[in-house]
Amino acid sequence: MPRTSTAKERLTEAALKMIWRHSYGATSVDAICDQAKVKKGSFYYFFKSKCDLAVAALEADWKAQRAQLDTIFSPTVPPLERLRLYFEFSLEHLQKIKEECGAVLGCPLNALGSEVCTQDTALRAKIHEILDRKLTYFESVIRDAHAQGLIVAPDAKAKARTLFMFTQGALTQARIQNNLELLADIYPCTLDLLGAPAPEPSR
């Protein structure tokens, strides 16, 4: 049975959406409360500050994403196929959001992290933590691909970090330019970056 959403859930959901859409600084507590249909008094009953809400919002979002990522990055899937699936999934998600709000939003961790990292220690720490966990998926992919002789990457950690920087950079550029096409070749570019043989073009 579909349990009705709680005020706390509505707040974290609205917060993530609005902060991602606009920015941390441009999103006021009042606006979040309006969107979530919650009075400000209630807000401060659940959260002790705006930053506290942002941390909770990231945590809730990560918890929800995890299951999907675990499916995509399942060890039963061939390593490079995991990456293809991941990019496909991410692009579809960004496409859907673009249709909703008209903008390419990139990665919320990147956008928010870059904005608040010099202002709020707790928020930065949470973002750092989640980014590290995401990196772990890449690491295991590359380790497996190397073990199976699909690519040459004796230092999986380093290679994963490079790939991670590239993909995160691509997401940021797509956001800044509001252009999803910048991400169209992200999978073949990844294969190239990893030194994997390009898949045969279907004809």
Added chain:
Amino acid sequence: MPRTSTAKERLTEAALKMIWRHSYGATSVDAICDQAKVKKGSFYYFFKSKCDLAVAALEADWKAQRAQLDTIFSPTVPPLERLRLYFEFSLEHLQKIKEECGAVLGCPLNALGSEVCTQDTALRAKIHEILDRKLTYFESVIRDAHAQGLIVAPDAKAKARTLFMFTQGALTQARIQNNLELLADIYPCTLDLLGAPAPEPSR
């Protein structure tokens, strides 16, 4: 003779520094005026809005950086050496700033662009424009390197974009994690990404 700085110059300089250091949203016009020793009335005599100032600040900074970039990316320098010099220069700059303010700040265009791109069209357009110009340097490097047989990159534009995404992503990660070491291997990683033979390790 060292001309004394004008109020307008002090404003753009302070604006860039403070916005880069903190963020666009967290930097108030009052704070910028204080830093620049200019009264707010004067501010609005020179600029019609905070966003207008930010555009002017980016433009002034770009104008100042251009000469240095033209030197680093001079066609008389071997292509891959240009990249090495560029990373060296960037790292030294970030190191110096870190010593000043204790934080790794990454790329101002990236940080600011990611924050304001959904809020302010003029600012976004200016950032897009400057990013495109920076990309041009990479393009010419890669075109030259390809022509000289140092790398294989028939599509210089695409390769430059990939490299650009990687380096920008690296800068953002370094900012978020406040860790300059993430940039330590950026040149060898770039060579690897370009498929250039690694330089012999000195012993």
Added chain:
DNA sequence: TTCGAATTTGACTAATCAGTCAATTTCCCG
């Protein structure tokens, strides 16, 4: 030196900001 333009000043909005709080309502458990 004089005059008009460029610049500087500080006091002033009106809106918005994050955050507080006592009083009230709703909820669940015994």
Added chain:
DNA sequence: CGGGAAATTGACTGATTAGTCAAATTCGAA
């Protein structure tokens, strides 16, 4: 049903926000 905890409310504060403006000052050229 009763009572205590959990949740909700709306009015409130004091600080900060971007932006305005008329008056005063400085500057440069004739």
